[in-house]
Amino acid sequence: ASNTEDKNFQGRYYECDTDCPDLHIHLSRCNSIKVESSCWVLYERPIYSGYQYVLTKGEDSDYPRWMGYNDTICSCHTFSYCPYFQGQMMEFSDDGKSVQDKLHSPGMYSCNILEDYWTVYKHSNYCSRHYFIRPKYVHAKIALNVWSISPP
Structure with a gap:
């Protein structure tokens, strides 16, 4: 850059x-x-x-x-990232204290929120800055190495 x-x-x-x-x-x-x-x-x-x-x-x-x-x-x-839902996939229906542990990957770079609203956190164990995401497709823009995820 x-x-x-x-x-x-x-x-x-x-x-x-x-x-x-x-x-x-x-x-x-x-x-x-x-x-x-x-x-x-x-x-x-x-x-x-x-x-x-x-x-x-x-x-x-x-x-x-x-x-x-x-x-x-x-x-x-x-x-680097895998845009538009390429690469490894994982479905979450409940809390995930550590996305990294479940995905065996350095972070989540795309997501598809089907229903409800979800909160994703930059660090594991629901710590630090977080983002509240409504149902929609999300590509890379929230991809700042999300480490944990939870529904409200």
């Missing part, structure tokens, strides 16, 4: 090809980004914390285009 301080790919830039826990030492802000491969999660704060933005291959010339609250991006993490 190529991160640029100013809009429309102007100004200083820093190119990432692996995870970076502290982008702020390279750039003071990030207004445009180009993702050439894989998927990236951008974080508002260092060490992978704060608001998260998931970006797939393509260019975004201005941070509001990726729904950024501001131009502060302090860390980033790359991940």
